[in-house]
Amino acid sequence: xxxxxxxxxxxxxxxxxxxxxxxxxxxxxxxxxxxxxxxxxxxxxxxxxxxxxxxxxxxxxxxxxxxxxxxxxxxxxxxxxxxxxxxxxxxxxxxxxxxxxxxxxxxxxxxxxxxxxxxxxxxxxxxxxxxxxxxxxxxxxxxxxxxxxxxxxxxxxxxxxxxxxxxxxxxxxxxxxxxxxxxxxxxxxxxxxxxx
Amino acid sequence: xxxxxxxxxxxxxxxxxxxxxxxxxxxxxxxxxxxxxxxxxxxxxxxxxxxxxxxxxxxxxxxxxxxxxxxxxxxxxxxxxxxxxxxxxxxxxxxxxxxxxxxxxxxxxxxxxxxxxxxxxxxxxxxxxxxxxxxxxxxxxxxxxxxxxxxxxxxxxxxxxxxxxxxxxxxxxxxxxxxxxxxxxxxxxxxxxxxxxxxxxxxxxxxxxxxxxxxxxxxxxxxxxxxxxxxxxxxxxxx
Numbered sequence: 001x002x003x004x005x006x007x008x009x010x011x012x013x014x015x016x017x018x019x020x021x022x023x024x025x026x027x028x029x030x031x032x033x034x035x036x037x038x039x040x041x042x043x044x045x046x047x048x049x050x051x052x053x054x055x056x057x058x059x060x061x062x063x064x065x066x067x068x069x070x071x072x073x074x075x076x077x078x079x080x081x082x083x084x085x086x087x088x089x090x091x092x093x094x095x096x097x098x099x100x101x102x103x104x105x106x107x108x109x110x111x112x113x114x115x116x117x118x119x120x121x122x123x124x125x126x127x128x129x130x131x132x133x134x135x136x137x138x139x140x141x142x143x144x145x146x147x148x149x150x151x152x153x154x155x156x157x158x159x160x161x162x163x164x165x166x167x168x169x170x171x172x173x174x175x176x177x178x179x180x181x182x183x184x185x186x187x188x189x190x191x192x193x194x195x196x
Numbered sequence: 197x198x199x200x201x202x203x204x205x206x207x208x209x210x211x212x213x214x215x216x217x218x219x220x221x222x223x224x225x226x227x228x229x230x231x232x233x234x235x236x237x238x239x240x241x242x243x244x245x246x247x248x249x250x251x252x253x254x255x256x257x258x259x260x261x262x263x264x265x266x267x268x269x270x271x272x273x274x275x276x277x278x279x280x281x282x283x284x285x286x287x288x289x290x291x292x293x294x295x296x297x298x299x300x301x302x303x304x305x306x307x308x309x310x311x312x313x314x315x316x317x318x319x320x321x322x323x324x325x326x327x328x329x330x331x332x333x334x335x336x337x338x339x340x341x342x343x344x345x346x347x348x349x350x351x352x353x354x355x356x357x358x359x360x361x362x363x364x365x366x367x368x369x370x371x372x373x374x375x376x377x378x379x380x381x382x383x384x385x386x387x388x389x390x391x392x393x394x395x396x397x398x399x400x401x402x403x404x405x406x407x408x409x410x411x412x413x414x415x416x417x418x419x420x421x422x423x424x425x426x427x428x429x430x431x432x433x434x435x
Contacts, residue, residue: 025372027226031305034221076281079299080273087269119222119303126296171388172380175395179380186373 009140011196012133016141017148018192022120024152024185029120033153034178036114043157047150049111051143053093054124057086058142061125062135075129082125090115120149152189156181200325207329213306214337215382218394220306224338225375227297231354234342235335236290237297240283242331244275244301246324249315251275253323256316268311269302276301306334345369345378 020026023033029050036046061082069075094112098105115121124145128138159181168177213219220241227237251271259267280298283291291298301307310330315323343353349370351359359365368374386393 027222027372027375028300030221030225076277079277079280079302080270083269083273083302084266087266119300122303123296123300126299130296171384173387176380176384176387179376179383183373183376183380186376187368190371190373 009137012137012141013144014192015196016144017151018189019195021148021152021189021192022123022145023149024182024189026123028123029118029149032114032118033149033156034175034182036111037153037157037160037178040154040157040161043153044150045107046111046114047146047153049108049115050118050120050149051146052108053086053090053112053115054121054146054149055139055143056093057089057121058124058128058138059135060085060089062128062133062138065129066135078126078129079122082122086121086125120145152185155185159185200321203322203325204329204332207326207331207333208336209333211330212333212337213309213330214334214341215386216392216394217306217309218383219309220304220334221379222300223297223304224341225379227294228338228342228345228375228378229370230346230350230352231339231342232290233293234338236283236287236294238331238335238338240279240294240298241301241304241306241334242328243279244272245307245310245331245334246327247275247278248272248307248311249323249327250320252311252315253318253320264316268308272307272311273302306330341378341382345374349374 016022022028023030032046032050037043064081064085065075065078069078069081074081090112094105094109098109124142127145128141131137131141133141156178160178163177163181172180207213211217214224223237223241227233248268248271252268276299279301280291283294283298310326314326318326347353347358348366349368351357351363351365369378383393383395385391386395
């Protein structure tokens with residue numbers, strides 16, 4: 001573990017969270033990004049649930065890929081294996097926290113089933129494999145990607161809360177104005193491009 | 197024969213997955229940077245959809261209701277893997293430019309929506325045509341959006357120069373913000389012209405578990421359907 005390795009991890013984290021932001025430049029998890037961004041409170045709940053699930057699934061998917069799929073030459077099964085792991089993992093996490101941590105369940109519980117179909121989770125697992133990340137790099141990438149999701153959804157929710165009482169042209173009310181907001185956010189996130 | 201034809205026109209126009217149902221926003225935004233990418237994504241999704249529809253319709257009487265979700269996941273993921281390997285072998289350039297969006301067809305809500313709402317209840321023949329219709333409707337919509345973005349953003353369509361040389365490409369349209377902007381304008385136009393669309397509540401919603409309404413997906417609509425797993429059969433049929 002030399003300093004070069006930590007610099008590398010930092011670069012992975014910054015590019016995953018800001019430069020290649022999961023929703024604003026990779027378009028993963030758009031459904032929940034647009035759907036659950038009415039209020040800051042629910043948006044941040046969803047964001048933290050996503051951080052929890054993506055980090056956990058990054059760990060498990062990269063362990064299984066490195067120690068089972070690669071040694072057995074079964075890389076081509078990765079899509080099937082990863083989606084099953086993610087679906088099972090979300091169910092399991094829901095059951096475990098319901099039993100052992102009711103407080104956490106109250107905060108994140110309702111969002112957990114929504115996450116199974118969130119393409120960001122599978123997307124991160126596949127990106128980890130595609131870039132040949134080792135386990136530590138995968139965890140960092142997963143956590144940072146999800147943190148980028150949290151930032152994006154909370155910012156969008158904040159803007160939408162403020163827009164609620166604005167006088168918007170009838171045609172643009174609802175979905176279109178949310179997408180215009182996302183357009184401007186995506187442009188703003190372009191500013192991070194020169195960071196690394 | 198007419199009911200097969202009806203399935204095709206249903207997918208292409210009446211319940212077009214992108215323009216009317218507003219399903220599958222992720223690929224819609226991500227791969228419409230050019231018309232070529234759009235057609236590659238559209239046809240890959242079509243193949244996955246019709247193959248999964250046929251398999252699930254053929255086995256619909258043998259699979260117990262309780263294990264249907266994991267079974268759908270395995271079937272769809274297998275079809276996606278087959279398509280991915282075929283693309284890698286015969287169309288490496290398309291595979292390269294679509295990248296992880298090909299394996300991500302697994303989580304495309306159009307596939308699960310059709311499998312759950314149609315193939316699980318109808319005959320193999322009808323499900324096949326439903327898959328083709330929905331897939332082509334998806335492809336058509338992607339190609340239209342992709343051509344529009346490519347035309348404004350690069351001055352070309354399918355890589356062929358269309359705009360005169362004096363046209364300065366508005367490159368934002370082929371970049372990430374342009375995707376959001378084009379769909380924003382599309383939905384605003386639908387509102388303005390009072391066209392049917394799930395985003396303004398006038399369009400037909402898909403019979404997908406959560407209503408398939410990605411635009412208004414939230415914990416209330418989701419849990420309303422999923423909380424009582426015992427009574428959701430009745431609800432699902434009522435929708």
